[in-house]
Amino acid sequence: MLGVPNHSRPMVRVETLVLVVTAWIVATANGPWWSAVSQGRDWSQPGNWLFLACCFVMLVGLHFAIIAPLSLRRIARPLLTLLVMVSAGAAWYMSNFSVMLDPTMVQNVLRTDAHEARDLLNLHMVGSVLLWSALPVAAIWLVRLEHPTRLRALGRRAAWVGLSLLVAVVAALGISRDLTSFMRNQREARYLITPGNFIWGLAVNSRARVADARATRETIGADARFVRLAVADSNPRVLVLVVGETARAANFSLLGYPRETNPELAKTDAIAFSHVTSCGTSTEVSVPCMFSPYGREHYDERRIHNSEGLLDVLVHAGYTVKWLDNQSGCKGVCKGAGVQYEKLEPATAPDLCDSTECHDEILVRRLDAELAQVDRNTVFVLHMMGNHGPAYFKRYPAEFRRFLPDCATAELRKCSREEVVNAYDNAILYTDHVLARVIGTLSRDPRHLESSMIYVSDHGESLGEHGLYLHGIPYAIAPDLQTHVPMVVWVSRQVAGSGDVDTRCLRQKTGEALSHDNLFHSVLGLLDVQTAAYRSGMDVFDGCRGGVTRSLVQSDNATPPTG
Numbered sequence: 001m002l003g004v005p006n007h008s009r010p011m012v013r014v015e016t017l018v019l020v021v022t023a024w025i026v027a028t029a030n031g032p033w034w035s036a037v038s039q040g041r042d043w044s045q046p047g048n049w050l051f052l053a054c055c056f057v058m059l060v061g062l063h064f065a066i067i068a069p070l071s072l073r074r075i076a077r078p079l080l081t082l083l084v085m086v087s088a089g090a091a092w093y094m095s096n097f098s099v100m101l102d103p104t105m106v107q108n109v110l111r112t113d114a115h116e117a118r119d120l121l122n123l124h125m126v127g128s129v130l131l132w133s134a135l136p137v138a139a140i141w142l143v144r145l146e147h148p149t150r151l152r153a154l155g156r157r158a159a160w161v162g163l164s165l166l167v168a169v170v171a172a173l174g175i176s177r178d179l180t181s182f183m184r185n186q187r188e189a190r191y192l193i194t195p196g197n198f199i200w201g202l203a204v205n206s207r208a209r210v211a212d213a214r215a216t217r218e219t220i221g222a223d224a225r226f227v228r229l230a231v232a233d234s235n236p237r238v239l240v241l242v243v244g245e246t247a248r249a250a251n252f253s254l255l256g257y258p259r260e261t262n263p264e265l266a267k268t269d270a271i272a273f274s275h276v277t278s279c280g281t282s283t284e285v286s287v288p289c290m291f292s293p294y295g296r297e298h299y300d301e302r303r304i305h306n307s308e309g310l311l312d313v314l315v316h317a318g319y320t321v322k323w324l325d326n327q328s329g330c331k332g333v334c335k336g337a338g339v340q341y342e343k344l345e346p347a348t349a350p351d352l353c354d355s356t357e358c359h360d361e362i363l364v365r366r367l368d369a370e371l372a373q374v375d376r377n378t379v380f381v382l383h384m385m386g387n388h389g390p391a392y393f394k395r396y397p398a399e400f401r402r403f404l405p406d407c408a409t410a411e412l413r414k415c416s417r418e419e420v421v422n423a424y425d426n427a428i429l430y431t432d433h434v435l436a437r438v439i440g441t442l443s444r445d446p447r448h449l450e451s452s453m454i455y456v457s458d459h460g461e462s463l464g465e466h467g468l469y470l471h472g473i474p475y476a477i478a479p480d481l482q483t484h485v486p487m488v489v490w491v492s493r494q495v496a497g498s499g500d501v502d503t504r505c506l507r508q509k510t511g512e513a514l515s516h517d518n519l520f521h522s523v524l525g526l527l528d529v530q531t532a533a534y535r536s537g538m539d540v541f542d543g544c545r546g547g548v549t550r551s552l553v554q555s556d557n558a559t560p561p562t563g
Contacts, residue, residue, distance in 0.1 A: 011144045014076050014153075015160040018068050019060070021080045024136050025195060026059045029091040032098075033192040037182060051178055054171040061168030063196060065161050073147065077140050084136045087195045088129040093120070096413055097390070097469040098462075100191035105472045106201025108282050112328070118356070119391040119410045188474045208302065215306040217336075220293060221313030224524075224531035226377060235494065237377045238451040239527060240367065240438055243287065244431065245327060245386030246471065248460030249276065249484045251421075251428050259403070261428040264436035269490060270453075271506055273540075276487040278459045279516040281471045281478045286458040286516060287331040293533050295517030305332055310520045311381070312336040317529040320378040322370065326363050327383045334381070359397055360384045360430070364437045371445055377527070382438070386431055389461060389470050392423040396430035403429075417464040424463055439490050450500070451492045452526060456519060457485040487514065489540075501526070505544035514540060 037055060041048040071079055090101055099105060148156065172179065183189065191197045249255050254262045254272040265272075279289030279296045289295055291309035311321050315338035323334040323341045334341045346353035349362045363382040370380065385395055391410040403422035407415035415423075435455055442451040460482040462468035471482045491501045518538050524531065525539035536542045 006144065009142055009144045011146060013146050013156070014071055014073055015068060015157065017076065017140065017143060017145065018071050018080065019064055019160075019164075021084065021136055021140065022063045022067060023056075023060050025084065025087045026056060026063060028132070029087040029194045030059075030192065031091060032094050033189065033194070036186060036189050036192060051175050054175040055179070057171040058168045058175075059193060059196075061164040061171065064164040065168070066196070066199060068157060068161050068164070073145055073153070076145065080140050081137050083195055084133050084140070085129060086198060088132045089125070090194050090198055091132070092125050092128050094192065094194075096125075096411075098467050099470060099472050100188060100474060101194070101197035101201060102188070102191040102474050103201040103204040104280070104282055104285055104474070105191075106198055107205050108284050108472060110202075110205060111284060111331075119389075119394075122409075122411055124411055124414075188477050191474070208305075211302060212305055215302070218303070218307035219312075220308040221316050221529075221531040221533040224313045224317040224529050224533070226317045226319070227528050227530045235448060235450050236374050237527060238371070238374060238442070238449045239379045239523065240382060240442065240451070240453045241379060241523065242382045242384060242435065242438065242453065242455040243290075244455055244457035244486070245283070245384050245388050246459065246461045247387050247428060247431060247457035247486055248481050249274070249457075249486045250460070250481055251425055252486045254488070255486060259425055261425050262432045263429075265432050265439075265488065268436060268439050269503065270435075270439065271489045271503065271510060273487040273489070273510050273512070273514055275511060275513045276456065276485050277513075277515045278457070278483050278485045281459050281473055281475055281482045283328075283458050284331060285475075288333055290456070290458070290516035290519050291333045293520050295520065296515060297517050308336055309333055310523055311339045311379070313524065313529065313531060313533060314379055314527070315339060317527075317531070318377065319527070319529075320374075320376055321381070322378070323381040323383065324363055324366055324370075325383045326358055326360055326385050327388070330381075330383065357385065357394070359395070360386065360434045361437065364434060364441060367438065368441050371441065371449070374449065379523075379527070384431065384434070386457070387424060387427040387461065389424075392420070392427045395427040400426050400430045400433070402426060412464070412469050420463050420469075424461070435488065442490075442492060448494050449492070450494045450498070452495055452501075453490045454487070454519075454523070454526075455489075456487040456516070459483065460485055500545060501541060502544045506541065509540060509544070512540075 038052065043049070067083065093099065094101065251257050251259075252262055252272065253260050254265060254270075255274050278286050279299070280286040285301075288304050288309070289299065291311060292304045292307065293309070294300055294304055311323070311334060314321050315336065321339045323330050323339060325341065325343045330341060344358060344362050344366060346355060346358055349358060349365060352359045352362045352365070363384065367380060367382065387395060390412050393406055393408045403425045405419050406423040406426055407419040408423070409415065412420050435453070438453055442449070442453065445451065459471050461471050462479060462481050465479065465481060468479065473479070473482055475483070489506065491503065495501050496503050518540050521535050521538035522540045524534045525536070525541045
C-alpha cells in the first residue's frame with residue numbers, strides 16, 4: 001500500500017486507528033468551536049487550560065463511541081477516509097462563512113443540486129480539503145489492521161466503547177459547572193462540533209425521510225371554491241406570485257435603503273411592506289412554510305411537508321396553477337395533483353442563459369407567452385434565482401453592474417465587504433428590473449385581465465456583518481438581516497378600479513408587522529377563495545376590499561385546519 005512494503009507498515013488495531021483519527025479531527029477541524037469555547041478566558045489561569053483539555057477528552061470519547069461500532073475492519077479505511085474528507089469540508093465551510101451545521105443546514109446541503117454546489121466547490125476549498133486531509137488519509141491507508149477472530153473483535157470493541165464513554169463522562173463531570181454554563185448561554189454552539197454536527201444532521205434527516213415516505217398527505221381546503229365578491233366583469237383573474245431568493249429588506253430602496261436599488265419599481269404603483277419576517281433562514285424551510293396554513297406560528301416541519309398547501313387549495317377552488325422555476329425546485333410545494341411544474345431550461349433562451357443557468361428575465365418571457373393562453377382563473381408562481389449566493393455576480397447581466405467594484409468570485413472572503421455589498425446590490429437592482437417587467441407585462445395585456453402580483457423573498461442574507469456570510473443560521477439566534485424580507489404587492493387598474501382592492505387602504509398597512517404566515521390567507525382573500533382554511537385576521541387585504549362585505553368562511557381565532 002502506498003508503495004511501502006508490507007513488513008515496513010505498522011500493524012495497529014482498528015480501535016487504535018479510529019481513536020487517532022477521531023482525536024485528529026476533534027483537534028484540527030473544530031476551529032469555530034474552540035474559538036467559541038475559548039472566548040473571554042484568561043489563559044494565565046491553569047483552570048482554563050484544564051477546561052480545554054477536558055473538552056477535548058470528552059469530545060474524543062463521545063465521537064469514538066459513535067464511530068467505532070460502525071468501523072468494521074473491512075470498511076474502516078474508506079469510512080474513516082470519508083469522515084476525514086467531509087470533516088475537512090465542513091470545517092472550511094463553517095470557518096469561511098461563519099455558519100453552523102445544524103440539521104436544517106445539513107438538509108440544505110443534502111438537497112443542493114449540482115449547479116448550486118458548483119458555486120461552493122472552488123479551488124481554494126478543494127485545495128484546503130486535500131491539504132488538510134493528506135496526512136490523516138495517508139496514515140489510514142499506510143497502517144495494517146489486525147485481524148482478530150470475530151468474537152474477540154466484538155468483545156474488544158465493546159470494551160473500548162465502554163471505556164471511551166466512561167472517560168468522556170469523567171471529563172465532563174470535571175468541568176460540568178463551566179460547561180453547563182457555556183452551553184446554556186450558547187446552546188447553538190453544539191452545531192459547531194465536527195463531525196458530530198453532520199453525523200447528527202444526517203441521522204435526523206434520514207429519520208425524517210423515512211417518516212415522510214410512510215406518511216399520508218393531509219388534505220387542506222377540500223371545500224375551497226371561487227366566489228366573486230367584487231363587482232367586476234368576467235375576465236379571468238390572474239395572480240403572479242413571485243418567490244424571491246435571498247433578498248433582504250435592508251437593501252431595498254423602497255424600504256429606506258439609501259442606495260437606489262429599486263428605481264423601476266419606484267415608478268410603478270407597487271406597494272412595499274416594510275416589516276415582513278420569514279419563516280426560516282433557508283429555502284428548504286421557508287418555501288414549504290410560506291405556502292402552508294401552519295406557518296411559523298404553528299410550525300411543525302413534518303406536518304408542513306406532509307400536508308397540502310396554498311397551491312392545492314387554489315386547485316380545489318378551480319384555479320389553474322403553474323409553477324415556473326428558475327431555481328432548484330419547489331421544495332415539495334408543487335407536488336400536488338393539478339399543480340403544473342416546469343423547470344425553465346437554458347436551451348430555451350440562449351440569450352439569457354449560459355450552459356448551466358439563466359437570468360430571471362426568462363421567467364418574464366415565459367409569463368408573456370403564457371398570458372396569451374389564459375382562459376380561466378390562473379396563478380403563476382415564478383421561482384427566481386434572485387440573489388442566490390455566494391456567487392452574486394452571476395445573478396445579473398453586465399448592464400446591471402452599476403455598483404462598482406463588485407465581487408466577481410464566490411469566495412467572498414477574497415473580496416472587501418464593499419465589493420460583496422456592491423455585487424449583492426446589483427443583483428437586487430436586477431430583481432427590481434424583473435419585477436417591473438412582470439408588472440409591465442400584466443399591465444399591457446390587451447384583454448385587460450384582472451391581474452395582480454405579489455413578490456416576497458424566502459429569507460434574507462448576511463454580507464459580512466459580525467463576520468457572518470450567507471444564511472442558514474438557526475432561527476433562534478439568526479440576525480434580522482436573515483429574517484427581515486421584502487414583500488411587494490401590485491394590482492392592476494382592473495382590480496383596483498372594480499373596487500376589489502382599495503390601494504389607498506392597503507398603503508396604510510405597509511408598516512404593520514407581517515410574516516410569511518400571512519401569505520396563505522392573503523392570497524386566498526385576494527383571489528376570493530372561500531374555504532374553512534381561511535383566516536381573515538391573517539389576510540393583509542382584509543378591510544381593503546373596496547367596502548365589499550366578505551362572506552368567506554373564516555374565524556380570526558381559528559386554529560389551522562385539520563383536514
